[in-house]
Amino acid sequence: MTKKKLLLNIFGPILSVVVLIGIWQAIVVWGNVAPYIAPKPWDAINAVTSNWSTLAPLTWWTIKETVYGYLVGALLGAFLGVVLNKIPLMQRVLYPLLILTQAIPIIALAPPLVMILGFGVMPKVVIVAWIVFFPVTVSVLDGLNHVDKDLMTLAKVFGANSLRRFVVLEMPAAVTQLFSGLKIGATYAVTGAIIGELAASSGSSLALYQRSASGSLDAAGVYGTTLIMTAIGIVWFLLVVGAEYIATPWQRRSTARQWRRGAKPVVTNN
């Protein structure tokens, strides 16, 4: 990666966030928006930092719900994707059901989950997993369905058994697609956790803190908690992007080839 491209990759997103905050500040100041309707960006940040001793445990709780639910959803989604690919009958039977699960409004799902699983972390984990597993399943299934058939035949001819073909050919082919699903799931996971917290929580939670702040016309508190929720989603997304970077080195092959092209040709003397 060139230095210019690296700088662009780092400062591009920072610049866009700065511009966004600038627009927010401009709207509040020039629009003369009352502080109980919308706060200035700094007031929202200050609402977080000044109440951090209260918000930290709530944030940690939401992170746990998000991560646990995400991991369960991702594993379940990947597993289902493979199973549906390997057993075509299962795909025909289960695929419509999978679509059905996503048609159920999460809001309607939450109360029965609470009655069955209580007020703790479990209903939130299930809700997050419910949201995350579907894009992962679809991505894996899509990836596996598009493996080069000629390569598969060739591997078969060379005596590779189905496990080896899966590990060497199918899995790498599906990984790129898998990460697309994982990235979509990462952005939605925190939303699932917040919906779960709103549906029912014992004690306090980030979502309830926000609701309480809203009831007290504490707009800075409302926006501040929104910033925390957003940060959880972004950090989780970036972690998945990082994992993708490590797990799919072939995606950066074009850069490597470019470097090779620049290298001096190897001269052989016959």
Place this chain on the structure above:
Amino acid sequence: MKRNFLSLSVAGAVLALSSVTVLSAGSIASASTLTAVKFVYDFPGPDMEIIPVVVAQKEGFFKANGLNVSVEFPPSTSLTTQLLTTGSGDIGFITTSDMAVAVEAKAPVISVANYSMTNNWGLFAKPGSTLTLASLKGKKIFSWGDTWTNAMIPFVLKKAHLKASDITIVTGANDTPLLMNGTINFTTSTTNYAIPGITEATKSAPVGIVGAAAGVPNVPVWVYAVTHNYANQHGKNVRAFLKAIKAATIWASSHQTKAVADFMAAYPKSGYSKFYSTKGWALTVPLLTNSAGKYFVQTNKQWTTLATALKSVKLIKSVPAPSTYYTNKFLP
């Protein structure tokens, strides 16, 4: 003959068309003479407490007072004051605690009339349960997470000599199923919502400790509110609204079956049964007048009591003059 018939037909058609045009013009004229007012409820969906507004719409009380009132529902509870201040609504229906919090936040709103006159909030349990202040320790108590409930629970704990850590507050979207299957021990609500809901689910009346017995201050729960700006510029509308609402409330109190039917017809998908709405409205009616049988009248005492109580549980920081909260000048 045929020509005559044709002429008569054409003349008849022209006459009919003219009549329709004149009638339409008349109705357009009468609609345009009505002043549009946006009423914002306190809850994201309609329930029986909105009956006075529905009756005023359906039975012509608003029209008789020159108003064309539309109803808006906030996206979530405790947002009504913000909708009023942004101009998304003209007249709002809020809890008195929302009003106190709004004044604390310097939101330019003022209460123009009480809806209810007493505090009918309390704790409720399934029929046959033991519910006393002494039995609260270690129990799971449902809260709606709204400002009013947040304000009232500390008073219950104080009366029961308990700390916040002695109970588990559970917040959610629906209390009755949780109460029925024992996931929670008690719920918090007002009599006119809790009694119909639990009675409908169990076919028996719930157990409850309400108002002073629960240790909560005896203050009105709901009020009608407007912004200072709207009160100053459209005082005539506020007065006309309250006049229509008073007439509608009196009518709905003496014609309860028809009033509920009006509500069910206006909001057939409210999610509430006829039983619930009928029972709820019957329990609401006695709350609407004070001991002298008067509607709407607010007092210095009610606002001072509320503000002092809210300050004692740290929901607000100061107790301003009662006139900061209310005015009776628009009462019919």
